[in-house]
Amino acid sequence: MQRLTAFGPDFTFAYDDWITHPDGLGAIPADMRGEKVAIIGAGASGIVAAYELMKLGLRPVVYESDKFGGRLRSATFEGSDGVIAELGGMRFPTSSRGFYHYLDLVGCQTAPFPNPLTGAAGSTVIDLEGETLFARNLDELPGFYREIAEAYNSALSQHAGFADLQQAIIARDAEAVKALWNPLVSEWDERTFYDFVTHSKAFQALSFRHREVFGQVGFGTGGWDSDFPNSMLEILRVNLLGFDDDQKYVIGGVTNVLWRLWQAAPPCVHWPEGTSLASLNGGATRSRATGISRNGEGPLVVTDQWGNQDEYAAVLATCQSHLLTTAMDVDEDLFEQKLWMALDRTRYMQASKTFVMVDRPFWKDEDPVSGRPGMSMTLTDRLTRGTYFFDNGDDQPGVICLSYSWMTDSLKVLPLSPEKRVELALKALKKVYPGVDIASHIRGAPIAVSWEADENFLGAFKGALPGHYRYNHRIYGHFMQARMPGHQRGLFLAGDGVSWTPAWVEGAVQTGLNAVWGIMTHLGGKTSVSNPGPGDLYPEFGPIALPD
Template sequence: MNHPASQDTACLSFPYVDLLYDYGQFLRNADQAIGNLPAHTAEKHIGIVGAGLTGLVAAYELLRAGARRVTLFEAEESHIGGRLLTQCFDEEQPQFIAEMGAMRFPPSEVGLFHYLNKFGIQTTEAFPDPGVVDTELHYRGEAHHWAAMQPPPALFSTVHQGWNAFLREGAVLDDGTSLAPPLLLTELLKQHNYCEVQPEWQRYLDCFGDSSFYSAMVRIFTSKNPPGGKVWRKPEDFHLFGSLGIGSGGFQSVYRASFTEILRLVVNALEVNQRLVPNGISSLAELIAETRFNGMQLRDMICRTRIESINKGPDGQILLAGSNGETYACDRVITTTTTRALQVNLKLTQNQAFVNRDVARAINETHMVGSSKLFILTRDKFWLKHGLAQNIQTDTLVKGVYCLDYAPQDPDSWGVVLISYTWEDDSHKMVSMTDKVQRCLRLVDELAMSAPEFARHLIPLNGDYQRYVLEYDWLTDKHALGAFKLNFPGDDIYSERLFYQFRTALDPRQDTGLYLAGCGASFTGGWAEGSIQTALNAACSVISSLGGDLIDGNPLDGLVPQYRYC
């Protein structure tokens, strides 16, 4: 069933654990605008580097606040939306799509759902994640059936029960430290009970801020009293858990990531009730861009050039050098690119004119994940016709397989299969196969070893591999240089430095007129909500820095650091 992403289906309010601030409430209070610019500064030139979701939302809110001269600089020649990247298989049948970037949207993304609702964009009830639909888990050459909404196969029962016991009951470490149940923290956040959340999350940061996901799991589940009551075997149970994951697929490839980075996804309810946008998430970018201000569409404010450097002008303006040979003088600038692009493409950290040394280090050292996807358009929804699994998770080259139904009202319509969704080392293997046809054939051949009946249906419509196979490698995207931020152990301090950089607008001695935004500058890299949050932060900073007024409860005034990350 499809329905609008409305207040009936999305959380109206959900403050994230690192922020303890409610963007949902702020946006509801900002029905008219987040603030207003006085007439004498409304003509100041505001430059926004990047016309992805962050840049578009920041521009939209600044224009609503009275800004009259906003320019978005976009390196892509035709696409807008950044890593909201929906590709269409067939122009005559535009409903059959491949989401190359963001594709799963949990309602705890209150800022995102605010804009989905505002622009009338629909979502489906659920994304076909493992266990949500009929699933097969392929482990060490054997296929294990996992019925929809049921416990996983018996082989995985120890790790499944242990992980869920940890979520519900917390854990007691061997040194006596008691850790609160992550799901309790989620409930406390829903209640805005910050006084109880803050010390419990700080305890997690103190215990595991320097731990990888894998090492923290070993510490918790090989303790004397592990959650679920059963000590996990090394390495067998940890291999099983790596294949099972925490709700949206196997997490083996990110075992080296920070444990707190993974746990905040759980506490922030980002791994449950994930939804799909049938018309493609790029539709949000397009609809924002069609909004009219001062007699012109927002899309007409986009300048198609790649910004190659940012410098201070002699009169205090910020000079953006474009790849077209032009230099653009701006009074305030918001950057929305990835941290890698800030360092490599924009050269932002070459001097301290705009960011201090701590922020520069955070930009340079923040880890970004590689991610690859390959989709195929099939002549029918074979998984429904033949009673096959709609999701397959493997420990082979293929990794995650997702069957997507973009025409649920038509049982005879085409099908879309995401054959391989991979991260990190698994993605790097995909990058080595540069020909998409050969990559597709190699993946199907690999899948046929454990799921031959499923694999034999993986033939593109009309046998046309060039037209009906689509793939993308974010690591080789010359503008992004990676898919999304995912901290290594000990690096949460980088997220704090990047996220709170916007507060320099409060101090004239620190205010350089440039503000960082984008999901890479948030605590939730890879999630659209991080883009929304930082867009709003940066827009508020611009308004304040230019002498404007903000509505009460805005993030510039109400959002302050809450934790010790080092």
């Protein structure tokens, strides 16, 4: 049975087929085996790429500026036995088959994520303008909410040919996907998500209130008004690839996926049995990379924060693009100016989360009057925006994500301490649940994050504005280096911000694999005829080029 996967729509390549093919990803010349390749960033993209490059016989040297895992960051509550808060990626759609390949490979387990109106959440409370509604699924909400859901589905059908395009993605019919998607690129790149909603026939037949609530509550994972200024193409990709549906979380923390890859000892060319990324790196990552240069016409040089310099046959930078100018001294000649423009214009969205550990999953306690759970997954226009509950067992400490917010709502708490954020969240939730004393259940210290305030990120994830498709195209296609002048070759880019699907780990995995192909080819290697890689098929099935 065919199922929806992240196949395209901009580049219709089946990454999951490539990485599971029995003939492998390819081979490098014998005299290149053991060559050092620098990987800047120990996040999903960097570790996946390093893992595959190690299997090819190269020596990946991993640099990390702060915490291993990047934005797959599972923070443990102090004093607990492994109770975690997912500060970055926390919900992973099952259509992300590249990511799940590595998750399954290292034996991590998942469970359904408690998104609003799903069985995993159990129940949902929507609190808007002081009115509070309780529901276990969409059918239990007033008809007003079903009108919104139906209007958005109708808009996707009428203005984006949604059903036919998604079916072509499911069938992995590359030519059909491109024939349907490419015209949408020209039509919607310079138009916002809000423009799509307001100018659709379905929403024009409804009131402003419908559009307002759609922004507050949204679909799938919650409110989407923070994305209203973004290019509609960003949202279409999320819908088409099922990223807002059937999501799971990683039991024990998603950082474990990368830790296990770091420690895994797969069969490798050149390296002896038992070799792992950890052993090749002496058990620890290098320090922060602060410079990338080229030694004359020779190899690339990476400088770390302590002034240590090492030469490399290739370098993969997986950090946020703005760090290439703010945190690192990168030789300007390593990229053409049009690429520098694209890197600098990349726009990152703000995002914040506030978590507390509690003594037990008290929110499941039945209210004696209503017969409902004491608290539910909560969507609100109050400061908290989205509140999620994580049950580790009736006799185990639970976790509440008191607040998950974006953009302006995230900036409201930017200068505040975790404790102050908790106070404000409890005050807001008290309006929704006046009879529940959340504070009495809190244990230990809260954990909070504002990604825009972290010097190693300067933002949570990319949110392309109208007109940014051309910039994304330049960055994404940079792994195709055969036609570049020699002095620009060898430095590669990857990460979810390089991808067409920012904020989703599958984009990080796919761009990391693009870089694997690019580095392998740069060093004289090639893929098997029976298993062509992304660069082999990119000229035929790559993104459409819009005129400048």
